[in-house]
Amino acid sequence: MSGMxxxxxxxxxxxxxxxxxxKQEEDRIIAREVAVxxxxxxxxxxxxxxGSPGPQNQLATNKxxxxxxxxxxxxxxxxxxxxxxxxxxxxxxxxSSSIIHKxxxxxxxxxxxxxxxxxxxxxxxxMQRDLASSHVLxxxxxxxxxxxxxxxxxxxxxxxxxxxxxxxxxETVRKKAIIALHRLHQIAPxxxxxxxxxxxxxxxxxxxxxxxxxxSLNVIDSMAAVDPIPFKDLIASLISILKxxxxxxxxxAFEYHKVPAPWIQMKxxxxxxxxGKNDAQASNGMYEILSDCLKRADVGVNAGYAVMYECVRTIxxxxxxxTLLDAAADAISxxxxxxxxxxxxxxxxGLAGIxxxxxxxxxxxxxxxxxxxxxxxxxxQRKTLDLLYKMTNPVNVEFVVDKLLLFIxxxxxxxxxxxxxxxxxxxxxxxxxxxxxxVKTITELFEISGEFVSPAVAQNLMSLIAEGxxxxxxxxxxxxxxxxxxxxxxxxxxxxxxxxxxxxxxVLVETMAWVLGEYAYLSASYTLDDILVKLCEYSTTPTLxxxxxxxxxxxxxxxxxxxxxxxxxxASVIDAYTKSKDVDLQQRCMEFQAILxxxxxxxGEILPVDASCEDVGVDENLSFLDGxxxxxxxxxxxxxxxxxxxxxxxxxxxxxxxxxxxxxxxPYEKPTS
Numbered sequence: 001m002s003g004m005x006x007x008x009x010x011x012x013x014x015x016x017x018x019x020x021x022x023k024q025e026e027d028r029i030i031a032r033e034v035a036v037x038x039x040x041x042x043x044x045x046x047x048x049x050x051g052s053p054g055p056q057n058q059l060a061t062n063k064x065x066x067x068x069x070x071x072x073x074x075x076x077x078x079x080x081x082x083x084x085x086x087x088x089x090x091x092x093x094x095x096s097s098s099i100i101h102k103x104x105x106x107x108x109x110x111x112x113x114x115x116x117x118x119x120x121x122x123x124x125x126x127m128q129r130d131l132a133s134s135h136v137l138x139x140x141x142x143x144x145x146x147x148x149x150x151x152x153x154x155x156x157x158x159x160x161x162x163x164x165x166x167x168x169x170x171e172t173v174r175k176k177a178i179i180a181l182h183r184l185h186q187i188a189p190x191x192x193x194x195x196x197x198x199x200x201x202x203x204x205x206x207x208x209x210x211x212x213x214x215x216s217l218n219v220i221d222s223m224a225a226v227d228p229i230p231f232k233d234l235i236a237s238l239i240s241i242l243k244x245x246x247x248x249x250x251x252x253a254f255e256y257h258k259v260p261a262p263w264i265q266m267k268x269x270x271x272x273x274x275x276g277k278n279d280a281q282a283s284n285g286m287y288e289i290l291s292d293c294l295k296r297a298d299v300g301v302n303a304g305y306a307v308m309y310e311c312v313r314t315i316x317x318x319x320x321x322x323t324l325l326d327a328a329a330d331a332i333s334x335x336x337x338x339x340x341x342x343x344x345x346x347x348x349x350g351l352a353g354i355x356x357x358x359x360x361x362x363x364x365x366x367x368x369x370x371x372x373x374x375x376x377x378x379x380x381q382r383k384t385l386d387l388l389y390k391m392t393n394p395v396n397v398e399f400v401v402d403k404l405l406l407f408i409x410x411x412x413x414x415x416x417x418x419x420x421x422x423x424x425x426x427x428x429x430x431x432x433x434x435x436x437x438x439v440k441t442i443t444e445l446f447e448i449s450g451e452f453v454s455p456a457v458a459q460n461l462m463s464l465i466a467e468g469x470x471x472x473x474x475x476x477x478x479x480x481x482x483x484x485x486x487x488x489x490x491x492x493x494x495x496x497x498x499x500x501x502x503x504x505x506x507v508l509v510e511t512m513a514w515v516l517g518e519y520a521y522l523s524a525s526y527t528l529d530d531i532l533v534k535l536c537e538y539s540t541t542p543t544l545x546x547x548x549x550x551x552x553x554x555x556x557x558x559x560x561x562x563x564x565x566x567x568x569x570x571a572s573v574i575d576a577y578t579k580s581k582d583v584d585l586q587q588r589c590m591e592f593q594a595i596l597x598x599x600x601x602x603x604g605e606i607l608p609v610d611a612s613c614e615d616v617g618v619d620e621n622l623s624f625l626d627g628x629x630x631x632x633x634x635x636x637x638x639x640x641x642x643x644x645x646x647x648x649x650x651x652x653x654x655x656x657x658x659x660x661x662x663x664x665x666x667p668y669e670k671p672t673s
Contacts (some may be wrong), residue, residue: 008069013075033072040069057534066093067101070108077112087112091119094145095126097391100135102130106141110148120149127469131161136170136259143176147183155188155482165240166200178204178212182219188252197223200232205237210250210261213241217267224274235275235282239289242268246289246296262303269293269310276318283319290315294327298334303345305335312350318359320629329354329361341377350373350385355390364565367400373403381407382416389423397431400442408449421452431459435469436488443492443508448607450505458507462514464487487522489515494526503543510551517555518610529567532559536569546582553585557592561607562628566596 013033022028070090076083089641090112094105106123113120123145130142144160144164160182161466165177174481181200185192194666197219204216222545224231244250245261245268254261269290291312297307312328315321332354337349369391372384373513385407392400408420424445432438442461446453468482493512495505504512520531539552560566566574577589595602634640 007068010072010285013072016301017079018509026079027081032077034076034081034083034085037069037073037083038077038085041066041086063102067104070104074111074120074647075109083112087117087119089166091122094123099135102138103141103144106149110145111151115151118313120151121154123149124154127158128161130157130435131165132489136173139165139168139173140169140176143173143180146180150184150187152191154189155184155191159184159188159192163200166204168255171207171212174204174207174209174212175215178216182222194230199207202234204243205234205241210254210264212262214264214267216372217264217271221271221274223265224271228275228277231275232279232282235272235285238268238271238275239285241288242272242293245291257303258299259297259301259303259307262307264311265293265297265307266310268316269307273314273317276314278319280319282319286314286318287321287324291324291327294324294331298331302342305346309346309350310336314354315358316353320358325354325358325361329364333365333368336365336372341375344372344375345377345380345383348380349388352383352387352390355387359391359393362393363396366391366396370403373407384498385416389427392427392431394431394433397427398433398437401428405441405444405448408445418452421449422454424454425457435464435485439465439485439489440492441491441498443511446505446511447506450507453505453507458511461511465515466518481520486515487524488521489669490519494520494523494531494534497538498529500527506545506548508545511549513548513551513555517558518557521609525642528559528563532556532563533569536573537560539573540576546585547652550576550582550585551587554590556609557588560596562609564603565600569595626660 001283016029017026020029039604066089070086070093090105090108092105093101094109096105109119109123127142127145130145130436131141132137133142143162146162152160153355159181159319162177162180165173166181168174168177178200181192181197185194185197201216201219201223203212205220207213207216220231220234243267248255248260249263250264254264256262259265272290272517276286294308294311294315297304297311308331308379310476312331315324315328328350332350335343338344338347348417351361351365351369369384369387372380373388375384376557377380385404388400397458404424408417408424411417411420425442428438428441428445432441439461442457465486468478468485493515496508497512497516516531516535520528522524523531535552535556537547539556541595544552553573556570560570566605574589574592578593579583580586580589595606602667
């Protein structure tokens with residue numbers, strides 16, 4: 001039965017916490033436990049009644065109980081309640097001669113005491129005594145406590161003893177001492193300097209015990225990530241150690257599932273990646289051992305695959321070598337073909353690293369990656385989508401975008417849909433094989449994920465259709481290609497408009513209205529009147545946004561101008577919106593009605609065909625009013641005279657500004673005594 005070493009009270013506490021149905025019930029359980037612990041911890045300080053066991057036995061019994069009480073106190077703290085009433089007992093227990101009690105005391109202090117808590121300083125003397133102890137377990141307990149409890153102010157008191165522990169006879173002590181020294185360097189770099197740590201690391205790296213050497217690798221990995229230069233001269237030593245590990249020269253105790261010291265191998269390979277990055281000379285010496293390590297790791301067990309993956313990461317990080325990259329790609333293909341989902345995920349991650357710097361390897365694994373997209377595991381699907389985005393190039397862009405669009409159609413994850421929408425816009429713009437494909441693809445994206453498309457994408461699409469791309473060898477071919485692109489876009493949007501009436505995304509409706517308003521006359525499948533009827537029908541949809549409605553009304557007005565007459569269905573729509581609550585829309589419709597009734601012959605000039613890219617001429621001198629002014633002067637009007645106090649630089653409230661004059665920048669005179 002599990003928990004036989006626990007007291008009945010402790011066992012019942014754990015059972016009650018596990019079976020609680022709500023946070024409120026859990027809080028009531030912990031509140032009762034806090035009351036019990038307060039009473040129990042106070043009781044351990046009192047001597048027993050007459051006839052009870054002697055002082056030593058009573059002390060041992062109390063400490064045994066206090067150990068369990070403190071472990072129960074940890075549960076109180078972990079569940080968000082205050083257990084400060086027991087902190088002093090944890091400090092007392094850390095001074096116990098029993099190693100199990102001492103470790104419990106240190107553990108509770110490390111888990112519960114904040115860095116500024118005054119009780120931490122009470123532990124310094126005890127840690128010093130334990131570090132100087134002849135008992136190996138006491139020294140180990142103190143070294144663990146140093147990594148968890150010592151602050152920058154306390155570091156000078158223990159760093160000397162920690163340094164001495166590096167020469168201890170027990171390998172367990174030396175292993176923990178190098179970790180503790182690194183921790184002291186992190187919290188107090190002025191006390192334990194970087195150069196001091198590096199000097200000691202060089203010595204520990206050559207320790208006779210592989211476990212101590214392995215512990216030093218963690219410190220080297222951490223420090224080299226910050227500054228790899230001081231460790232460059234260790235590359236030969238690290239390669240030599242990795243070679244010995246691969247050749248199984250370490251004791252059998254370091255093997256795991258027939259893989260020699262896999263964690264040491266992975267750490268060594270990771271350090272080599274850090275030291276060889278962007279360094280051709282350093283990388284040159286790593287190629288042979290990485291190739292050997294990669295081959296030996298492929299033994300069909302998870303530990304070997306982990307080493308293989310680290311080798312692939314390192315190969316893609318250091319200065320590239322074609323032979324090694326080919327070997328890494330082959331290793332990744334075996335992972336991608338695995339039935340185990342964890343290994344397939346590992347293969348996808350590794351291939352992403354290869355493709356990022358060496359895109360040529362993407363084509364060979366494209367079908368394997370697509371198969372991963374059909375996996376039921378959501379994590380693998382997301383990783384596959386990320387990889388497809390990185391693998392995209394001008395050759396496979398159509399295939400990849402089709403797969404991504406298909407995935408968006410079926411996905412219910414809003415965040416994933418938004419991410420994929422942005423990525424499709426990016427790769428379609430970068431790698432589009434033709435402008436016609438780009439128009440078709442972006443339009444389809446508008447339809448299935450329009451709410452996540454940036455307005456800038458729609459603006460770029462309209463600019464492409466209006467301005468053209470300049471394809472063709474000469475001007476005539478270029479203009480012909482542009483007209484074919486516009487006709488292609490018109491046919492797409494006219495077909496969507498003529499299809500079953502559905503609620504289309506706003507960005508699609510606005511783009512469709514603009515394109516049809518400008519170029520509907522190019523359609524070979526629909527007449528202008530057909531398109532006009534559909535636009536009028538859609539403009540009456542009650543759920544339309546006011547901006548979208550303005551796009552549709554403008555398109556209707558442009559088509560009326562192209563027809564040269566206003567059909568009844570268009571006239572009724574225009575008339576209806578002369579009463580719109582939106583002032584801008586109302587004004588547009590009223591002005592259009594006025595033009596229709598008073599000067600219909602000017603429609604072609606006011607709303608010209610295909611004039612979206614033409615510059616608008618502005619007469620700054622208003623010379624077109626010269627005849628009107630001259631006629632007014634002949635009829636006795638007074639000529640305009642600019643006011644004498646008028647200043648073009650004044651603000652709108654010019655009357656006040658003119659009377660007040662400019663700012664006075666002359667400084668005030670100094671006061672006289």
